[in-house]
Amino acid sequence: MSNSPIAARSLNRRRFLSMTAAGAASLGLSACVSSSGDTPRIVERPEPEPGPVQYSSMYGAVTDAGYDIPAVPIEKINPRYYRQEVADPTGERPGTIVVDTANHFLYLVRERGRAMRYGVGLGRAGFEWAGRAEIKYKQQWPRWFPPAEMIDRRPELEKYRAEYDKANDQWLGGMQPGVSNPLGARALYIFEDGKDTLYRVHGSPEWWTIGKSVSSGCVRMINQDVIDLYNRVPDGSPILVTSGLRSV
Numbered sequence: 231m232s233n234s235p236i237a238a239r240s241l242n243r244r245r246f247l248s249m250t251a252a253g254a255a256s257l258g259l260s261a262c263v264s265s266s267g268d269t270p271r272i273v274e275r276p277e278p279e280p281g282p283v284q285y286s287s288m289y290g291a292v293t294d295a296g297y298d299i300p301a302v303p304i305e306k307i308n309p310r311y312y313r314q315e316v317a318d319p320t321g322e323r324p325g326t327i328v329v330d331t332a333n334h335f336l337y338l339v340r341e342r343g344r345a346m347r348y349g350v351g352l353g354r355a356g357f358e359w360a361g362r363a364e365i366k367y368k369q370q371w372p373r374w375f376p377p378a379e380m381i382d383r384r385p386e387l388e389k390y391r392a393e394y395d396k397a398n399d400q401w402l403g404g405m406q407p408g409v410s411n412p413l414g415a416r417a418l419y420i421f422e423d424g425k426d427t428l429y430r431v432h433g434s435p436e437w438w439t440i441g442k443s444v445s446s447g448c449v450r451m452i453n454q455d456v457i458d459l460y461n462r463v464p465d466g467s468p469i470l471v472t473s474g475l476r477s478v
Contacts, residue, residue, distance in 0.1 A: 365466065
């Protein structure tokens, strides 16, 4: 076949129109192509870039397990912290969560060099723990058990002090789940070598803290984002917390 510009422009108009119609009809189907044989194969493509309307819907009000999560005023948040699919800068294997403390991002590594990126808030002095660990377990609408040292510094939290019930192997007390609970709609518990690091990836009603260092040290996310992350990762997922990623 000739590769000249003249030959390329000689495509029959009727054939062009029929090809265009067929292409348009295929938009409603999944992204499948055929290899050299007859067996179809699935091709994973990047998710389309959301626009202003999609972002408004993404961060709109939602009722979850009976709790009413308010809409987030996204126009007051730097768009770089919106949930979005990006080229993976981590080099980690798919399924890994990577917290980039230098840039206030959390990545969930996906296939084919892609990642879901979320904006996060961190502790005032930077994340005090870094390294590799795992998400031992996850919880929807968790109770909050403030550490004893925090209660000692803030006596108004005394009513949330927890007590361990040995007979039933559970903690009693703490703050009831809800939209004002500091752990928000979801919590992912970080364990290292089988031990609780006491750090969490969790939701927060304080959307204005995303992209900043203001919390006591955990990784906080917009509630709508932590619900999305929760639904994508299973218990036991690896997590890396680092400040070593390149600037994005």
